[in-house]
Amino acid sequence: MEWLGHSINSALLRGIWNPIHDLAIFCKADAKHGKLLKEILHDFCELSGDKVNPMKTNIFFSKGVGELAHDLGHYLGVPLFHQRVTNNTMCFVMEKVRMKLQSWDARQLSIVGRATLAQSVLLSIPGYFMQSIMNPKKICNEIERLARTFIWGTTDSRKKMSLVG
Numbered sequence: 001m002e003w004l005g006h007s008i009n010s011a012l013l014r015g016i017w018n019p020i021h022d023l024a025i026f027c028k029a030d031a032k033h034g035k036l037l038k039e040i041l042h043d044f045c046e047l048s049g050d051k052v053n054p055m056k057t058n059i060f061f062s063k064g065v066g067e068l069a070h071d072l073g074h075y076l077g078v079p080l081f082h083q084r085v086t087n088n089t090m091c092f093v094m095e096k097v098r099m100k101l102q103s104w105d106a107r108q109l110s111i112v113g114r115a116t117l118a119q120s121v122l123l124s125i126p127g128y129f130m131q132s133i134m135n136p137k138k139i140c141n142e143i144e145r146l147a148r149t150f151i152w153g154t155t156d157s158r159k160k161m162s163l164v165g
Contacts, residue, residue, distance in 0.1 A: 111151065118147040118150050118151050125143075
């Protein structure tokens with residue numbers, strides 16, 4: 001452990017590692033070590049002049065900690081879950097798709113243009129989140145339904161039948 005501390009200190013002094021941007025610290029999950037970590041971060045901020053951004057900082061505890069964390073935050077725009085993924089937890093993906101659809105005017109595009117737009121934009125939104133989270137089937141089916149109605153030009157006032165799909 002001492003060698004690791006010296007290696008980190010050496011990298012800091014040579015300026016080849018900047019822990020401010022990405023840093024994970026592991027310690028025992030109890031009040032004593034939590035206070036110690038807080039003191040260390042406080043001292044670091046005073047000495048370096050930097051500040052810890054609470055909007056970009058997360059603290060995770062092991063199962064031995066009594067209080068349950070409900071919101072683990074986000075990493076690269078993807079929420080971190082500690083429970084099973086349900087339709088309710090993934091409804092934000094549906095909202096992203098709906099927001100994109102509301103900003104477009106399908107009447108100005110041909111059917112080929114709408115199909116290209118739906119494939120390249122609408123269907124890539126859930127794909128980004130599916131790299132790390134398996135979307136529920138209901139969410140996938142609903143996104144496909146929204147893309148299909150956009151492609152065929154269906155609006156609230158003008159219903160059209162989807163000829164394929």
